[in-house]
Amino acid sequence: MQLSGAEITIRCLEAEGVEYVFGYPGGAVLHIYDALFTQDKVRHILVRHEQAALHAADAYARATGRPGVALVTSGPGVTNAVTGIATAYMDSIPMVIISGQVPTPAIGLDAFQEVDTVGITRPCVKHNFLVKQVEDLATTMKKAFHVASTGRPGPVLVDIPKDVSQHMAEFLYPDSVSMRSYSPALRGDPAAIQAAVDMLLEARRPMVYVGGGAILGNASGQVTQLVKDLGFPCTNTLMGLGAYPATDPQFVGMLGMHGTYEANLAMQHCDVLLAIGARFDDRVIGNPRHFYSEGRRIIHVDIDPSSISKRVRVDVPIVGDLSHVLREMQTLLDASKKRPDDAALKEWWKQIGEWRGRNCLAYDRSSAIIKPQFVVEKLYEVTRGDAIVTSDVGQHQMWAAQYINLTSPRRWLNSGGLGTMGFGLPAAMGAQLAFPDETVACVTGEASIQMCIQELSTCKQYHLPVKVINLNNRYLGMVRQWQQILHGNRYSESYMDALPDFVKLAESYGHVGVRVENPADVEPAMREAFALKDRVVFMDFMTDQTENVFPMVKAGQGLTEMLMGAEDL
Amino acid sequence: MEDHQQPMRHILSLLLENESGALSRVAGLFSARGYNIESLTVAPTEDPTLSRMTIVTSGSEEVIEQITKQLNKLIDVVKVFDLNEGRHIERELMLVKVRAEGVVREEIKRTVDIFRGRIIDVTEKTYTVELTGPRDKLDAFLEAMDKRFILETVRTGSSGIGRGEWILRA
Numbered sequence: 209m210q211l212s213g214a215e216i217t218i219r220c221l222e223a224e225g226v227e228y229v230f231g232y233p234g235g236a237v238l239h240i241y242d243a244l245f246t247q248d249k250v251r252h253i254l255v256r257h258e259q260a261a262l263h264a265a266d267a268y269a270r271a272t273g274r275p276g277v278a279l280v281t282s283g284p285g286v287t288n289a290v291t292g293i294a295t296a297y298m299d300s301i302p303m304v305i306i307s308g309q310v311p312t313p314a315i316g317l318d319a320f321q322e323v324d325t326v327g328i329t330r331p332c333v334k335h336n337f338l339v340k341q342v343e344d345l346a347t348t349m350k351k352a353f354h355v356a357s358t359g360r361p362g363p364v365l366v367d368i369p370k371d372v373s374q375h376m377a378e379f380l381y382p383d384s385v386s387m388r389s390y391s392p393a394l395r396g397d398p399a400a401i402q403a404a405v406d407m408l409l410e411a412r413r414p415m416v417y418v419g420g421g422a423i424l425g426n427a428s429g430q431v432t433q434l435v436k437d438l439g440f441p442c443t444n445t446l447m448g449l450g451a452y453p454a455t456d457p458q459f460v461g462m463l464g465m466h467g468t469y470e471a472n473l474a475m476q477h478c479d480v481l482l483a484i485g486a487r488f489d490d491r492v493i494g495n496p497r498h499f500y501s502e503g504r505r506i507i508h509v510d511i512d513p514s515s516i517s518k519r520v521r522v523d524v525p526i527v528g529d530l531s532h533v534l535r536e537m538q539t540l541l542d543a544s545k546k547r548p549d550d551a552a553l554k555e556w557w558k559q560i561g562e563w564r565g566r567n568c569l570a571y572d573r574s575s576a577i578i579k580p581q582f583v584v585e586k587l588y589e590v591t592r593g594d595a596i597v598t599s600d601v602g603q604h605q606m607w608a609a610q611y612i613n614l615t616s617p618r619r620w621l622n623s624g625g626l627g628t629m630g631f632g633l634p635a636a637m638g639a640q641l642a643f644p645d646e647t648v649a650c651v652t653g654e655a656s657i658q659m660c661i662q663e664l665s666t667c668k669q670y671h672l673p674v675k676v677i678n679l680n681n682r683y684l685g686m687v688r689q690w691q692q693i694l695h696g697n698r699y700s701e702s703y704m705d706a707l708p709d710f711v712k713l714a715e716s717y718g719h720v721g722v723r724v725e726n727p728a729d730v731e732p733a734m735r736e737a738f739a740l741k742d743r744v745v746f747m748d749f750m751t752d753q754t755e756n757v758f759p760m761v762k763a764g765q766g767l768t769e770m771l772m773g774a775e776d777l
Numbered sequence: 778m779e780d781h782q783q784p785m786r787h788i789l790s791l792l793l794e795n796e797s798g799a800l801s802r803v804a805g806l807f808s809a810r811g812y813n814i815e816s817l818t819v820a821p822t823e824d825p826t827l828s829r830m831t832i833v834t835s836g837s838e839e840v841i842e843q844i845t846k847q848l849n850k851l852i853d854v855v856k857v858f859d860l861n862e863g864r865h866i867e868r869e870l871m872l873v874k875v876r877a878e879g880v881v882r883e884e885i886k887r888t889v890d891i892f893r894g895r896i897i898d899v900t901e902k903t904y905t906v907e908l909t910g911p912r913d914k915l916d917a918f919l920e921a922m923d924k925r926f927i928l929e930t931v932r933t934g935s936s937g938i939g940r941g942e943w944i945l946r947a
Contacts, residue, residue, distance in 0.1 A: 335852040514846035
């Protein structure tokens, strides 16, 4: 049957089992919107800004593991989307972005709403395509979904000129595609896996370091089993939170710039490090030279060869799908007669116990002003750790990461790589659509929330009852913290004057707004808010303006050179 | 990653999809990640769906390893091979227009002959010389010429191929 390019586009989405498309219409995508209108299988969510469409689709992907889909028009539609595309790219999130383009005869003539979309997005996508004729459209869409969701996942953009969406072609959606230039590794090298197992069994001070790859690769079950079996300490990165359960005694907390004392010290002083789906980035290991100063052997398992030996040279590189590789490791381990050295492990755990004794996440619980950590702890208690938590970027993000003990993957959605303020609220929408019956909470600050606050309107239109936890300290908190610690208390442009009345603002969008000013009111307000199952509740917590995130490793410092609290300033 | 070694010159041979945009993906990768690029040449192969590219770059072993991995990650790139890993041949074509008047005319002709170049265009005042060889041979020719006589230089950048029966195939 002959279909228009627009109809073909929607049929491809249908064939891929796409439930939701997040988007915003415009001239170049009018045919596609027309095709959306005449069917009811793929639902469209109209956001209020293209950046939010990307974040919502991105969070849908993070929460479900299925590719998120966004649809934007040419020109400003695409440029607005770029922040969201880059956010997904940095965190390796599978997404397919469909963008409209001016008609092919107009390309290159500076037509209305024309930008070089493929050129602008090239450095922040896994791949992109410009579809020049309608006959190529279906295959291109198939390739886009294939590339986005296999190997190291990532966003893939398909740019469709307006005439291509109008032209007719025979529709045939391929069952599979093969690309001679793209075949991600699946199985790791057996010899390397054996070497890794031998090394693990010889370790006296082992450490397991788990990144977002374990979540993307659906390997958190294998990670947990392996770590439990070996009895080793385990840390998760910001992106890996939930991969290994935070409530387990073998979990030593998140590591890195705002990681726990015990995680950072164990990372530095271990003799064998097993890195799983992590990339040794600057926020995780600090200064690589300092990290090198302590000799340790490193096993690194990752699907992306370019992540291995990029910042830190490793001893045993294993390229492959994490669940495959970890299953192989487990099999070898089960078959081995050798067990980890009990006495050495005991000694190592004793050392870690001493580090834990520092109680590095302690804060003033008797404060008369609301402490932000207290709000996050209460959120965790009131939701019994059951909520899907999204976050914006800054101090609140770090506190959420430190004080919410995630026990399963895909329940902590944040922009870890790019650090995109404005991510939290649209991400909450995407997660809520994916899981309508779950509680979704967005931990944010008064600065971040204002970067995508217009999405309160989208929440209203689609009845997405997300709960906003606004830690309002009237400062760009993380900027203020760095200025206090690194720039001699010169608070350059980090104070936010003229804030809106968030309660009234929430109400004007048709939601419930609550302001909380006393520590005693935090828990009751939260209980009440979460009891309102079908409403958006915007909770505006007036928190301590001077609070800092500790521990803190200053940029460029070594991982063990931590500031532990105000006394270290 | 810590760099302990001196940068070394490497010749990378690539097969990539002959599609618009493939070149900009490779060039963009080098600029975005701050890799050196001495020269880059590209043209379609006997299979019109494939292009063969030669990139001359420099870096420590670690950097070259990263460059190779990052190139392999590009979806349009089918194969990457570092020619330095085996015996190989490198050739570059250069066209040089030189002022050739009066007494030096004969001397220039002799120099061109020594370098096994060819004079492919002649006017009363100029010669246009065609010269092929590895980069250092072309450099040596330019050094042998009196700078005042060189009017214009066009170089293609190096192309490389492995020696013997070894073949880079898609």
